[in-house]
Amino acid sequence: MKSKILxxxxxxxxxxxxxxxxxxxxxxxxxxxxQDIVTKAGVAKGTFYLYFKDKYxxxxxxxxxxxxxxxxxxxxxxxxxxxxxxxxSVIFIINHVLMSLENNPVVLTFxxxxxxxxxxxxxxxxxxDNEESFNLTEAFLNLVSKYHYQYKDPTIILYLIIEMVGSCxxxxxxxxxxxPIRELKPFLFDSIRAILxxxxxxx
Numbered sequence: 001m002k003s004k005i006l007x008x009x010x011x012x013x014x015x016x017x018x019x020x021x022x023x024x025x026x027x028x029x030x031x032x033x034x035q036d037i038v039t040k041a042g043v044a045k046g047t048f049y050l051y052f053k054d055k056y057x058x059x060x061x062x063x064x065x066x067x068x069x070x071x072x073x074x075x076x077x078x079x080x081x082x083x084x085x086x087x088x089s090v091i092f093i094i095n096h097v098l099m100s101l102e103n104n105p106v107v108l109t110f111x112x113x114x115x116x117x118x119x120x121x122x123x124x125x126x127x128x129d130n131e132e133s134f135n136l137t138e139a140f141l142n143l144v145s146k147y148h149y150q151y152k153d154p155t156i157i158l159y160l161i162i163e164m165v166g167s168c169x170x171x172x173x174x175x176x177x178x179x180p181i182r183e184l185k186p187f188l189f190d191s192i193r194a195i196l197x198x199x200x201x202x203x
Contacts (some may be wrong), residue, residue: 013051015041020058025110029059041062046185066107070097071119086147087196090140091189094165102173102181109174115166120159121186136162149199157199161192 020040023032034055038045052058074096080142083089119136139159144151151157168188172181179187 009050012043012047015043016058016168017049017050017062019057021062021110024059024062025106029055041060060117063111065067065116065185067110067115068136069136070100070107071136071139075099075134075139086143086149089143089147089194089198090161091192094161094189094192095185098165098169098173098181098185101169104176105159108170111170113166113170116159116162116167119162144199149196150203151199154199158193160195164188 004030016037020032020037023036023040026118034048037055037058038048047191054059071093074093080090081092083092088092101111122187137155137158141154144154165188168184169181171177172179172184
């Protein structure tokens with residue numbers, strides 16, 4: 001009996017999340033109400049508040065889920081390639097994420113320029129299920145250690161890179177500003193390499 005109750009709760013939560021993702025992906029957040037979400041999910045309004053404080057908390061949860069998926073897939077692709085250089089590895093991951101966003105405008109529109117929120121929002125990651133969450137900071141620190149790079153604060157280095165990528169990619173992909181993404185990438189990657197090279201072991 002207890003397992004059935006837990007399963008019913010899981011299903012209702014998933015309905016809420018799926019309904020919100022659909023609504024947020026095609027409408028401005030301010031035009032989506034909690035009533036819209038629960039109506040689409042087919043659950044009572046009180047059920048919403050069992051899991052989420054407000055629609056902004058749910059939006060952030062979804063951003064965390066989508067961003068985790070992007071970087072998890074990028075790291076999996078990295079492991080399938082014979083790349084034995086720290087800076088090349090980071091560029092590979094970033095490029096994989098950018099290509100995924102180029103090929104999935106729904107995800108891009110939903111995330112917008114909130115890439116760093118999805119990476120660094122600790123409370124958000126704690127709320128994600130294990131299979132949904134991917135710890136990019138831990139993966140980055142492992143690469144830093146593997147290739148013997150040294151930074152005063154490697155987490156800040158990662159933050160600067162993700163913030164730069166996030167702020168550039170949305171307008172570049174959607175509006176070709178300041179350049180189309182394929183033309184912007186060389187400048188972006190050169191800037192990332194310059195940041196990363198500060199900790200190179202021979203410097």
